[in-house]
Amino acid sequence: MSVRLQLTLSYASFVTLAGVLLLAAVGMFLLNYQDLSRESMPGQVIISPSGSDLFRAFAPAAGVVLLIVLVFGLLGGWILAGRMLAPLTRITEATRLAAGGSLSHRIRLGGNNDEFRELADAFDTMLAQLEAHVAEQRRFAANASHELRTPLAISQTLLEASRNDPAGDPGELVERLHTVNTRAIELTEALLLLSRADQRSFTTERVDLSLIAEEATETLLPLAEKRGVTIETSGDLAPALGSPALLLQLTTNLVHNAIVHNVAERGTVWVTTGAEPDTVLLTVENTGEPLSPRLVATLAEPFRRGAERIRAGHSGVGLGLAIVRSLTQAHDGKLSLSPRPDGGLRVTVRLPAAP
Known part of the structure; x- marks a missing residue:
């Protein structure tokens, strides 16, 4: 019945x-x-x-x-x-x-605030989140397909040009194909890392962000010296719970982003860590061109790059800050980006403090 x-x-x-x-x-x-x-x-x-x-x-x-x-x-x-x-x-x-x-349909139940109203409101909220998530996934899949298609199309063009010109330099062809293939590999690895972060398929342990920051800066110090960028590291102990490998990837992405997207000469990167009663902070700042708040608000989206970054020839795969955001969310943290008054970007990662 x-x-x-x-x-x-x-x-x-x-x-x-x-x-x-x-x-x-x-x-x-x-x-x-x-x-x-x-x-x-x-x-x-x-x-x-x-x-x-x-x-x-x-x-x-x-x-x-x-x-x-x-x-x-x-x-x-x-x-x-x-x-x-x-x-x-x-x-x-x-x-x-x-x-x-x-997923665009909504119940929008009126009347008294009873159990059915609460259920309908919760269902509407779930539908809104699902719709936004599906739209984001579709947009991400379209962007990823476009980004992966680009190196493949370039490789095909190079091979066809080489076939039509047998007298061409094979060494130059190999070098250009190597560059294109490296970019494709970096993009694929970034996509896999994003998937791993979204699924939270990792074990957590006690991690000190200050040590992670030191390791990341030491790894990227040769790149900074090559580009004439100075890295300054400071801060207190910042114990958090998370994956050491993923948090190292998060910090490395931030420092690498700060080095690459810097001024042409005598640039500086500041990496600081700190602790509050319930949270720990990792802040990475860099000198650079003035950025508008509207542009900064979109930099953490997948495959979004500022126009001045593309012109500088260091556009990358467009997933650096997107990976940072996903890793931060996977660790129940919060990512905030803001332009510096003198130019450049300030990125702050807040994570729950370890007990």
């Missing part, structure tokens, strides 16, 4: 039971009233029906009343159950639409 029918039968049964009890009480009252009337008038001849006659006279009327009560309970219960289950019907319809791929 449907829930509506079950509720209808429950309401009707309850109303009928109440009617039976009420009629039984009325019958008992009439019988007691008849006996009291006989006792209060002794010596008088009173012609009154007996108890059996009274019951036979009362039973048909009681049966009719019970039938009316039963019909009223069934009809009223069916209507009340339908009204009570109407929000559930709307939620079910929205669920079917979502299962069919339509």
Whole structure:
């Protein structure tokens, strides 16, 4: 049976039971009233029906009343159950639409703030999150396909040019193919790292961000010296819980980004760590060209690069800060980006402090 029918039968049964009890009480009252009337008038001849006659006279009327009560309970219960289950019907319809791929539908249930309203609001929130997630995944897949297609198209063009020009320099062809292939490998590894971060498929342990920052800066020090960039590291102990390898990747991406996207000469990168009562901080700042807040707000999106970065020839694969954001979220942290007043970028990672 449907829930509506079950509720209808429950309401009707309850109303009928109440009617039976009420009629039984009325019958008992009439019988007691008849006996009291006989006792209060002794010596008088009173012609009154007996108890059996009274019951036979009362039973048909009681049966009719019970039938009316039963019909009223069934009809009223069916209507009340339908009204009570109407929000559930709307939620079910929205669920079917979502299962069919339509995530733009919303229930938007009005009325009182009851359990059904809370369920509908929670379902609408879930649909909004799913719609945003699916849109982001589609956009990411399209961008990733475009980025992966680019090196493959370049490789195909180089090979066709070499085939049409047998007298060309094979060494130059190999070098250019090596560069293109390296970019494709870096992009693939970045995509795999993003997938790993989103799935949170890693074990956590106690990690000191200050040591991670020192290791990352030491690794990238030759690159900084090559580009004439100075790295300054400072800060206190910053114990957090997470994956040492992924947090090292996070810090390395930030420092590498700060080195590559810097001024042409005498640039500086500041790497600092700190601790607050419940959080630890990793901040990476660099000198550079002035950045608008609107541009900075988009730098952590996948495959988004500032125009001045592309012109500088260091566009990379466009996943550096996107990986940092995913790794931060995977560690239940928060990433914030802001332009420096004198030019450049300030990136702050806040992670829960280790107990």
